[in-house]
Amino acid sequence: MAVKFIGDSYDFPCANRQENYGGDMNIYIVWDHHLIYCAPNTYRLPPNMKFRDFLEQVFAPDYFQHPDVEKVDWEKGVWQMENQPWQPDFDKTFAENGIAHNSFIRVATPGLEGLHGVGN
Amino acid sequence: MAEKPKRLNLNQKYQLMTRGLDWETTYQSMDEVFPYDRYEGIKIKDWDKWQDPFRLTMDAYWKYQAEKERKLYAILDSVAQNNSQLNISDGRYMNAVKIWMQGVTPLEYAAFRGFAMLGRGFRGAGARVACQFQSIDEMRHYQTQVHAFSHYNKYFNGFNQYSRIRDRAWYLSIPKSYFEDAVSAGPFELITAISFSFEYVLTNLLFMPFVSGAAYNGDMATTTFGFSAQSDESRHMTLGLEIIKFMLEQHEDNLPIVQEWLDKWFWRGYRLLGLVGTMMDYMLPKKVMSWRQAWEIYWEDNGMALFNDLARYGLRPPKHHEAATKEKYRITHEFWSTIYQFSHATALYTWIPTTEELDWLSAEYGELFDTVYRPRYEYWQELHEKGERFFQKRLPVVCNVCQIPIFHTMPDDPLMNCCLVSEYKGTKHQMCSQGCLDIFNREPEKYCQAYIPPQQIYQGNCGGASLEDYRKWLHIKDEETGEYYGSEDHVMWEQWQAQAAKPTGVAPAS
Ligand SMILES: [Fe+2]
Ligand SMILES: [Fe+2]
Ligand SMILES: [Zn+2]
Numbered sequence: 001m002a003v004k005f006i007g008d009s010y011d012f013p014c015a016n017r018q019e020n021y022g023g024d025m026n027i028y029i030v031w032d033h034h035l036i037y038c039a040p041n042t043y044r045l046p047p048n049m050k051f052r053d054f055l056e057q058v059f060a061p062d063y064f065q066h067p068d069v070e071k072v073d074w075e076k077g078v079w080q081m082e083n084q085p086w087q088p089d090f091d092k093t094f095a096e097n098g099i100a101h102n103s104f105i106r107v108a109t110p111g112l113e114g115l116h117g118v119g120n
Numbered sequence: 121m122a123e124k125p126k127r128l129n130l131n132q133k134y135q136l137m138t139r140g141l142d143w144e145t146t147y148q149s150m151d152e153v154f155p156y157d158r159y160e161g162i163k164i165k166d167w168d169k170w171q172d173p174f175r176l177t178m179d180a181y182w183k184y185q186a187e188k189e190r191k192l193y194a195i196l197d198s199v200a201q202n203n204s205q206l207n208i209s210d211g212r213y214m215n216a217v218k219i220w221m222q223g224v225t226p227l228e229y230a231a232f233r234g235f236a237m238l239g240r241g242f243r244g245a246g247a248r249v250a251c252q253f254q255s256i257d258e259m260r261h262y263q264t265q266v267h268a269f270s271h272y273n274k275y276f277n278g279f280n281q282y283s284r285i286r287d288r289a290w291y292l293s294i295p296k297s298y299f300e301d302a303v304s305a306g307p308f309e310l311i312t313a314i315s316f317s318f319e320y321v322l323t324n325l326l327f328m329p330f331v332s333g334a335a336y337n338g339d340m341a342t343t344t345f346g347f348s349a350q351s352d353e354s355r356h357m358t359l360g361l362e363i364i365k366f367m368l369e370q371h372e373d374n375l376p377i378v379q380e381w382l383d384k385w386f387w388r389g390y391r392l393l394g395l396v397g398t399m400m401d402y403m404l405p406k407k408v409m410s411w412r413q414a415w416e417i418y419w420e421d422n423g424m425a426l427f428n429d430l431a432r433y434g435l436r437p438p439k440h441h442e443a444a445t446k447e448k449y450r451i452t453h454e455f456w457s458t459i460y461q462f463s464h465a466t467a468l469y470t471w472i473p474t475t476e477e478l479d480w481l482s483a484e485y486g487e488l489f490d491t492v493y494r495p496r497y498e499y500w501q502e503l504h505e506k507g508e509r510f511f512q513k514r515l516p517v518v519c520n521v522c523q524i525p526i527f528h529t530m531p532d533d534p535l536m537n538c539c540l541v542s543e544y545k546g547t548k549h550q551m552c553s554q555g556c557l558d559i560f561n562r563e564p565e566k567y568c569q570a571y572i573p574p575q576q577i578y579q580g581n582c583g584g585a586s587l588e589d590y591r592k593w594l595h596i597k598d599e600e601t602g603e604y605y606g607s608e609d610h611v612m613w614e615q616w617q618a619q620a621a622k623p624t625g626v627a628p629a630s
Contacts, residue, residue, distance in 0.1 A: 003563040004306065006159050014547035014568040016575045026578055028517045028550060030537050036496055038458045038527040039516035040539055044578040044585075062514045065503065082541050082548075102548035104517075104539055119535030120496045 018101040023047075025101040027094070029059065032108040033119040034066055040104065047095040051088050068112045077107040134175040142245035154243040160306035163371035167244030170366055173358035174250070181253055185260065192264060192348045199341045200271050206620070209337040210405040211276075211613030212604055215468050217269060217342060218278040219399050220330060222467060223295045225265045226286040230299040231258035234310055241307040247366075250359050251311070257352040264348065268341040276609050277600040278467040288582070288594050290518070290525075290573035291395075291459070291466055297523045297570065298392050302385075304566075308367065309381050315360035317385035321426065323357060324418040325393050329400040329408060336406040368433040375434045380562070386438030387555035391522035398455040401481065402473065410484035415448045440555040443531045449485055450534050453493040458527045460500070461512040465587060467596050469604035472501045488534060509603050513587070515574035519552035520567055521559045528552040544568050 003010055018025060025047055030040035041062060045054065055074045063069040079086050082104055088097045099105065114120045128136065145153050157164075198204075208214065235255035242248050273279035286292050302313040318326075331346030367374045397411030409417075419441070427437040456470070463470040473481065478497065482490050500510045516525035517539060530538045531554075540557045542549050544564040551557040560567045576582050583593025591598065599608050 003565045004160055006155070010565055012565065012569050014545050014549075015570060016549075016572065016579075017545075017547050020579045026575060028539070030517075030539070032537070033535060035492075035529075035535065035537075036457075036461075036499065036510070037512060037514075038454065038461060039525040040537060041514040042517050042574050042578070043514075065508065065510055083539075102550070104541055104548070104550060106537075106539075114535075115499055116491075116495045118492050118495070120492060120499070 016102065021101070025094070027099060027101070027103050027105070029105040029107070031059075031063065032106055033112075033114040034063060034068060036066060036115060036120050037063060040106070045094065047099075048093045050091065050093055051097055051099075052090040054094070055090070066115070068109070068114065072109055072112060074107065074109075076111075077109050080106045130175065134172070134177055137177045137179075138172075138249045139245045142248075150243055154241065156241050156307055157243055160308050161377055162308045162367055162374050164244070164367075165370055167242075167246070169370070170244050170246040171362060172246050172250065173362040174355050176253060176355075181256075185256075188348050188351070189260075189264075192344060193267075195344045196268055196271070196341060199268075199344070204338075204340045205272060205275050206616055207338040207340070211609050212403065212469070212471060213337045213339065213405050214272060214276045214609060215278070215470075215604070216330070216333060216337075216399045216403040217272060217339065218276075218468055219395065219403065220342070221265070221269045221279055222282050222285060222289070222292055223395065224326075224330075225262060225269070226283065226292075227295055227299050228258050228262035228265060230296075230303065231314060232256075232262060234299070234303045234314065237303070238307050238311055247363070250355075250362075254315075254352075254356055254359065257349075257356070261345075261349050261352070264345045268345045271341055275612065277597075277607075278469075278609075281467060281595045285467055285594050285596065289466065289596075291462075293523045293571065293573055294395060295392060298388055301388065301566075308363075308377075311360075311363050312367075312378065312381045313385040313388075315356060316364050317360075317382060318389050319353065319356045320360035321386065321423060322389045322393060322418075323353065324422070325414055326396055327353065328418075329396055329404075329414065332408045333400065333404045336408055337404055364430070365433070368435070379435060382435065383439040384559050384562070387440055387444075387553075387559065388522060390441075390444045391519075391524060391552075391556070394451050394455050394524070397452045398459065401452040401484075402456045405477075407480060410481075411452045412448045412484055415445070420445060439558065440553070443553065443555065446531050447528075449488050450493075450529065453481075453485070453489065454527045454529065455524075457493070457496065458516075458525055461510055462516075462525070464511050464602045465590060465594075467594075467600050469602065469607050469609060471604040472497050472504065492534070504603070504605075511602070515577060517550050518572050518574055519556050520549040520570050520572060521551055521556035523570065523572065524552060526550065526552045 016026065021044060023046065024044050026042060026044055028040050028042050031037070041059070043058065045058070060069050060072065075090060079088055081099070083106070086105075144150065151158070232255050235251045235258060239248050239252035239255050242251070269279060286296060302310050305313070327346070331343060334342035334346060364378065367378055397414070400408060400414065401411050424437060427435065459466065459468065460470040478494055482494060503510050516527070518525050526537055526539050528538050530536045538553055540551045540554065542551065542557060542560050542564065545568060547568065549560060549568065551560055573582070577585055577590060583589045591601070604610055
């Protein structure tokens, strides 16, 4: 199915295309089973940022009101990209890890199942 | 001898004053005069078969509506004169009214515009006339609501920027995008979306909670306009049912198109109603019924019965309704958790329910509530008491179709966020559910253009990326946002309560 329209064409650019980010990119990431933070987070970041720096300096601090953040070891995480199994290299950049504009990453940390052990 | 002029009976009058004024154009072809009613693929063989769902002429309409208007404004005047704001159940209640004013009232205005287009768009005069009346109804709903709420605006925060934030605030892009999706479709899809899917199928889930909720919570202004709009709504519902039957009776090719629209608009309507359910479960200090119960009565019983009836036209119940039913135990708690943690970027206040209210939620929602959401609220309450009120500082991923932050969880796993991806023109798009993913994949050319607030903020189009800049761009003051307890509304409400409790003084000596 495609959109039905009047006129000769119906062709518009995507509103969130990468060129709107001035060299940066928009990425999405969620720490599963920590649902007091309700949704995956979204970031605007440069592609040459090291994945470890992102996790330690940007991502983890966003969960500062969650007691699990003190205990987390990201290297023991179970990672997914676009809901498929995936293994990042922590000392490489986003770009080197194949993380592109609008990538969706999820990480589960077995043993850290959120507050009360019920995903909160 | 002059004969006494005969009076027309109602039916003759209706025929002459509506369809009798219509004609087949000859200087220009009908296709050029009505350029929009064929491109969607709906085939109409004979517009004369349209059954007018209500026989109303303009003079009768004006007379009837003027009568209602007189009564309504008399009551609104007495609401103002009698300081009726003092009679509401609790200061928190006013946030339900703010949600209405910010989210729903602008939809009335959008509906006025949409139906004005339909009142010009169809080549059948019967359908055009019905849409013209509805257009005027919707304008009137918009005006009477603004008038009714203007009284509350004198006392409470959160009302004064309603039209600006309708275009700018992230949470109001949910209702806004819903309606803009409909009005940017063709006329048959628009009327299916609004008149049938929303006003006929889902209306009880919108109207009942707000209007009964207002009545239960001592809000005379909202109750009064609600009742005044009710007779219009019953006309709108009949129009919704008529258009579906008409399309299906006119041509067998129409069935698959109508079915796709029902699939789409059921899911979009359901997602939008999550906001209403949250208001019912959390913003009404005096409860009407829970979202779960309303869903069971109005969808699982009444909605399914309707689709059983429609089966004779070949229609089946909308896709993914089973997923909606699975979500009935969680959707409002997930939504409240989201508004709670992002309320510093809304013109609303939020709070943790009282112990009594938590008990009511436990009774209504059972085990899942007791194991997941109740402990979550208790944890947030502890943080609040320590002076660390929980707010989310980072922007959330938002669904590219329903525009709701992706707090939604997987149909069979209430502890896992559901975030589905579809790539179009080299750009990935995220959706909250299979329902929204299907809608995106059916018309990616349309949804790839969606204005998604966090993306726009990061692209630099919303006044800046910090919360302060964003709030400034919304024209919302810090004091109008965030936690209810300790807010300006709360402090004022407590003062009113204290004054009411004081003895009125000693009677003057005679
Ligand atoms: Fe209306
Ligand atoms: Fe209506
Ligand atoms: Zn969605």
